Amino acid sequence: MAVGTELLLGQIADTNGAWLGEHLAAVGVASHFHQAVGDNHDRIVLALRTALARSDGVIVCGGLGPTHDDITREAIAEVMNVPLVRDEAVLERIAALFSSRGRTMSPSNARQAAVPEGARVIPQRKGTAPGLICPVGHKVVYAVPGVPYEMADMFERGIAPDLRRRLRERGEAEGVIASRVLRTWGMTESRLADVLAAHIGSLDQAAISSGGETATIAFLASGIEGIKVRVTVRAADDAAASARLDAEEATIRHVLGDAAGDVVFGVDDEAIEHAVAKAVTARHLTLGVAESLTGGLVSSRLVNVPGASAWFRGGVVSYATEVKQSVLGVPEGPVVSAAAAEAMAVGACRVLGSDVGLSVTGVAGPDSQDGRSPGTVFVGLARAGGAAESAELAVPGDRQRIRQYATISALDLLRRRLAVLLAD
């Protein structure tokens, strides 16, 4: 259950529901309903009662902040039919957080230490609002902040362990739902589906005959995160689920590999920059980047990798043509071209002192440039003192999507070419 008028007004989209659905499945808990409700006391109470009537447990996200429209605590207390009491440990933690930042706690922040009587606290770690575990008869309401990373942290520390304990006590610890995501780049979503169609058909057959242990495959295009192939299995326990996922992963890699080579660049949370980091560090190289239409996106992805300073030297965002020429040494002529991409990659090696240079130039649109239409992208690669090469791509979408696709395409090309580049 998500709380916040901004959700109902369409000012932000709820992403917590999808995240929780995925992670509840991993604990073996089925999600039957999602709800969203505005910052209105009576309607939050009504939604909570509805949710408790049709489910064994409810997770409420949002409405725990310090301001007057944060009223989830009060609504839960009404549903529990108990008063709010001040939790001194929570109050101290909030006060300490403020004093550590050299600020004084405002009265509205003190509201965040109010807890429905009989509720347990999930201590806050990143923000000021604690989470709550609120028993309602033999059912339970969990309350966590709506900020995604605070919600996720409290789910892992507080909610998941409590759910597992409840499942055990009910003798329902049998069975887990687990999934694994293979991240790919280089095939469209429908091409992936076509290539895997025969395998998916055989899984459907097996599910019908087994009636229990099943595996399903789904596809999800995720922009700069790649196109995801998700395998979900239901099995007796973690070990069985893990073995089944391993077998499915091997089959999928095999089928895709036969069709289009090394399209799987990562598993689960492993993004394209992690794959690049692995390839670069395995060969003890350093990397420099020169980018034009992506405007810093490629570099900003690379520094996401912990320890990037060991191998990432830096980048030049050569947005203006004169910067391409004066800083990177790109010759006169069209800047959306193979020659410009290669010169940019060579320039990146030289200016940034890196072993390998990666470059991206192209047209983000909406207008054409140098007679090239939006979506035309050149990726360049160079070795310090060695040869340069380039590839031309045509990527779809608007300005924003062209940038994102150009970024993942460039990083994927680097990942695939590193072995070859070094063997030259």
Added chain:
Amino acid sequence: MAVGTELLLGQIADTNGAWLGEHLAAVGVASHFHQAVGDNHDRIVLALRTALARSDGVIVCGGLGPTHDDITREAIAEVMNVPLVRDEAVLERIAALFSSRGRTMSPSNARQAAVPEGARVIPQRKGTAPGLICPVGHKVVYAVPGVPYEMADMFERGIAPDLRRRLRERGEAEGVIASRVLRTWGMTESRLADVLAAHIGSLDQAAISSGGETATIAFLASGIEGIKVRVTVRAADDAAASARLDAEEATIRHVLGDAAGDVVFGVDDEAIEHAVAKAVTARHLTLGVAESLTGGLVSSRLVNVPGASAWFRGGVVSYATEVKQSVLGVPEGPVVSAAAAEAMAVGACRVLGSDVGLSVTGVAGPDSQDGRSPGTVFVGLARAGGAAESAELAVPGDRQRIRQYATISALDLLRRRLAVLLAD
């Protein structure tokens, strides 16, 4: 109400709810609850009954397709307590669509011509499934496909006109709900709430005494997008709503301005990079950026602005210390310092040939650097051939959030200082 097990499992996120919320508000209809439910007959029926009990109307998205798990039609018929009957006009339209594509209609597609007795059809235009307008007593259930563009098309053609007619028949002023977002940087969410508390109190009082035309204020911390102050008003028509929003915006700007200066950097979709673009272009300047811990994020935001090539020269991502020194001319010594930030800003002007240089250096963590703890950030500003200045900030959060806050803080500082810098 969204129907689809994939929503509950987190395999896709629901975006229809946000779209509908925004468009219902424009018709003058308040959204009180969103729900999502899986492809399960009993639970769809339960969710429909719940929704009808607490609202005057329900829009159901999804579950109208041709496959065995598309069961929204059956669930609605059960709630209406009527049989499904075949609509020959719909059937003909589906058959015609298939024959126009040179295919024959499958028996499962014929299911899409089944309509609850007493329901009206919203003719399909883009796909094969028609929409449904299903009276339930004096309330109504609208059913539309889950595919976003089909849903949007049927909302405009079928649902919005029907809702307007219902509002007229109930003699309800065809009011509108409108909102405006003021984006701020420089005050915490709770500080904003405290400063605006008296004004919010007076709005609450006015709402009680007027009973109709109201304004409400809510706060939303949105990371790199700033902290949003959202004003929502209900008024007789668009002109009245707009006037009311103007008045509220003026009051809020005045109250915040008295407390902390120019904290409002944008309205609605106006992000911090747009505010910077405005300030830079108004003074006919060009900008160059040098960044370290933000790794390209600052540049990648700036190129989001259409026409950025007119004033944004480019950036240097000086991640390695040697790059700071060799490319930007930063002197030996600690790189997380005011001196380094100022040298980077001067270097950006020189290397990129810009009128103004903006720099960011700092510690993203998790480890300290140069004896400075994570979250320590220096922002530098320089004019070509002029003086440089810098500011030290302490930003909270993990690696990712420190980067985001450092980025918006640097851009906000540039926006605020541009006038002063030029007057020096």
